[in-house]
Amino acid sequence: MVNDDQWVGEQVMSNVQFDKYYRYTDLTSILHSFAQEFPHLVEIKSIGKSYEGRDIWLMTVTNFATGVAEEKPALWIDGNIHATELAPSIACLYFLQTLVTTYGINPDITRCLDTRTFYICPRVNPDGAEWALADTPKFIRSGTRPYPYDEEPNTGLVMEDIDGDGRILLMRIPDDNGAWKICPTEPRLLVRREPTETGGKYFRLVPEGRIKNYDGVQIEIPRSKEGLDLNRNFPALWRQESQQPGAGPYPTSETEVRSLVEFITSHSNITGAIAFHTFSGVLIRPYSDKSDENFPVDDLRTYQHIGKKGTELTGYPAISAYHDFRHNPKDVITGVFDDWAYEYQGLFAWTVEVWSPQRQAGITDYKYTEWYQEHPFEDDLKLLRWNDEQLAGKGYIDWYPFDHPQLGQIELGGWDTISAWTNPPPQFLEKEIARFPEWLVWHLLISPRLEIYEVSYRNLGDDTYLVRLVVHNTGWLPTYITQQALDKKLVRGCICEIELPPHATLETGKPREDLGQLEGRAYKPVAPTRRQADATKDRAKVEWVIRATKGITVKLLARHERAGVVRAELTLV
Ligand SMILES: [Zn+2]
Numbered sequence: 001m002v003n004d005d006q007w008v009g010e011q012v013m014s015n016v017q018f019d020k021y022y023r024y025t026d027l028t029s030i031l032h033s034f035a036q037e038f039p040h041l042v043e044i045k046s047i048g049k050s051y052e053g054r055d056i057w058l059m060t061v062t063n064f065a066t067g068v069a070e071e072k073p074a075l076w077i078d079g080n081i082h083a084t085e086l087a088p089s090i091a092c093l094y095f096l097q098t099l100v101t102t103y104g105i106n107p108d109i110t111r112c113l114d115t116r117t118f119y120i121c122p123r124v125n126p127d128g129a130e131w132a133l134a135d136t137p138k139f140i141r142s143g144t145r146p147y148p149y150d151e152e153p154n155t156g157l158v159m160e161d162i163d164g165d166g167r168i169l170l171m172r173i174p175d176d177n178g179a180w181k182i183c184p185t186e187p188r189l190l191v192r193r194e195p196t197e198t199g200g201k202y203f204r205l206v207p208e209g210r211i212k213n214y215d216g217v218q219i220e221i222p223r224s225k226e227g228l229d230l231n232r233n234f235p236a237l238w239r240q241e242s243q244q245p246g247a248g249p250y251p252t253s254e255t256e257v258r259s260l261v262e263f264i265t266s267h268s269n270i271t272g273a274i275a276f277h278t279f280s281g282v283l284i285r286p287y288s289d290k291s292d293e294n295f296p297v298d299d300l301r302t303y304q305h306i307g308k309k310g311t312e313l314t315g316y317p318a319i320s321a322y323h324d325f326r327h328n329p330k331d332v333i334t335g336v337f338d339d340w341a342y343e344y345q346g347l348f349a350w351t352v353e354v355w356s357p358q359r360q361a362g363i364t365d366y367k368y369t370e371w372y373q374e375h376p377f378e379d380d381l382k383l384l385r386w387n388d389e390q391l392a393g394k395g396y397i398d399w400y401p402f403d404h405p406q407l408g409q410i411e412l413g414g415w416d417t418i419s420a421w422t423n424p425p426p427q428f429l430e431k432e433i434a435r436f437p438e439w440l441v442w443h444l445l446i447s448p449r450l451e452i453y454e455v456s457y458r459n460l461g462d463d464t465y466l467v468r469l470v471v472h473n474t475g476w477l478p479t480y481i482t483q484q485a486l487d488k489k490l491v492r493g494c495i496c497e498i499e500l501p502p503h504a505t506l507e508t509g510k511p512r513e514d515l516g517q518l519e520g521r522a523y524k525p526v527a528p529t530r531r532q533a534d535a536t537k538d539r540a541k542v543e544w545v546i547r548a549t550k551g552i553t554v555k556l557l558a559r560h561e562r563a564g565v566v567r568a569e570l571t572l573v
Pocket residue numbers: 082085277278
């Protein structure tokens with residue numbers, strides 16, 4: 001699937017590499033070069049400015065010759081809302097390249113761009129990413145706006161590459177009350193000290209850095225001055241600082257989130273949404289805050305169907321945030337993008353966590369978040385072996401002595417998390433992001449699509465004509481997409497309009513008719529039995545009686561905000 005020739009087009013954008021992480025200026029010029037080189041398929045525009053004033057780029061990808069982007073069903077794709085999660089930007093870039101280089105070669109991509117639109121926002125949070133990619137990097141959760149206070153912490157550990165080797169590792173400090181000891185069978189690894197154990201050599205582990213106002217005793221790990229989490233700032237069950245740190249002063253308070261929300265709410269042709277993050281190697285769907293029993297039945301089924309296809313095409317399990325991806329079993333996460341897109345826009349939306357170091361190391365069956373609380377020691381050995389064999393020892397650094405200006409003789413070492421865990425090391429990047437294009441194209445091809453089934457007229461005599469327009473939804477999903485959208489009245493029905501020339505009059509019918517929603521094929525029964533008759537709920541008909549002289553032309557238009565726009569002309573003779 002991944003290396004199928006169909007999916008690897010000619011390398012037209014020869015300057016783009018998929019084994020590196022681009023800084024903002026390079027990313028910007030690459031995105032512009034796509035628009036310049038493929039103007040018939042790609043447009044670039046800024047949908048807003050980041051806190052530091054960088055443009056947030058949006059790529060619109062469709063065959064512009066077959067109609068404007070807004071008149072076609074669309075899929076939203078974004079990445080890198082979290083500062084250090086850089087692989088998502090490159091996943092978006094890779095997808096962009098796949099689309100433009102295989103258009104006209106790959107039949108699914110060709111059909112998809114002829115009839116539908118992708119909106120791709122590769123770097124939602126350019127400020128945070130720029131810090132992560134700087135020569136002297138600084139790793140924060142999300143945006144660079146100070147929050148909640150505009151001051152650095154007075155005391156405590158400030159992460160820093162203190163020995164100047166370009167990495168931020170762990171500091172291993174000898175401490176009789178430490179929780180860690182050297183593993184007897186693999187001296188590079190540390191294991192937890194037994195609850196009643198005494199008399200050994202123990203260590204305390206803290207991130208590499210310097211301690212501000214160190215009193216020789218206390219090492220606090222304070223929260224960063226840049227305390228925002230942009231993926232808690234969406235207007236869906238948003239909670240205040242006391243309940244959920246980093247969510248911002250009010251929903252969409254942050255310019256990056258507001259830019260996304262404004263774009264998506266003003267583009268009602270969007271039918272689905274995917275936000276790329278790292279890591280864990282999973283496709284996560286709502287809800288984040290409640291169990292699957294709360295879903296409308298058909299929505300859950302469809303989510304599971306899309307997820308199953310996603311697993312088949314990407315190799316990533318499809319899971320529920322609430323049931324399978326909670327960091328604290330007593331708490332939930334709210335104010336996130338996918339919940340907002342599902343609950344408030346009625347779209348099938350996903351959070352895709354790119355890359356799983358555990359799976360790379362051969363740990364196939366693991367619980368994504370619980371693993372960090374408890375896992376077999378065998379897993380640590382597997383990861384170490386993976387480091388030795390696949391990462392040339394650059395992921396896990398054996399402990400080496402360092403004379404710390406404040407702590408004295410300590411050791412540095414352990415996992416270089418940012419390089420090996422947070423993102424795929426560059427040599428693994430392309431293989432990892434090549435998993436997604438086929439699913440993304442499939443996800444958009446299941447959208448509803450409005451097409452004309454019949455346009456006809458009958459001369460009734462006496463200068464009157466009966467004009468008939470029949471439209472149908474040729475997509476798999478219904479035009480309303482989700483039951484959630486219907487229940488919350490988020491989506492209008494199919495509107496049909498007739499435009500008459502001067503002197504012609506409408507005898508019966510209204511110039512604008514609302515035909516309601518059109519079903520797709522998604523909810524057809526699995527077995528064709530008589531009990532489950534196959535009604536034509538995908539079609540709708542409107543008829544008008546017109547008084548006009550022979551030879552006039554009437555214009556017909558049908559539009560559904562999520563299924564597209566179709567037009568027809570009819571000359572009455
Ligand atoms: Zn993330």
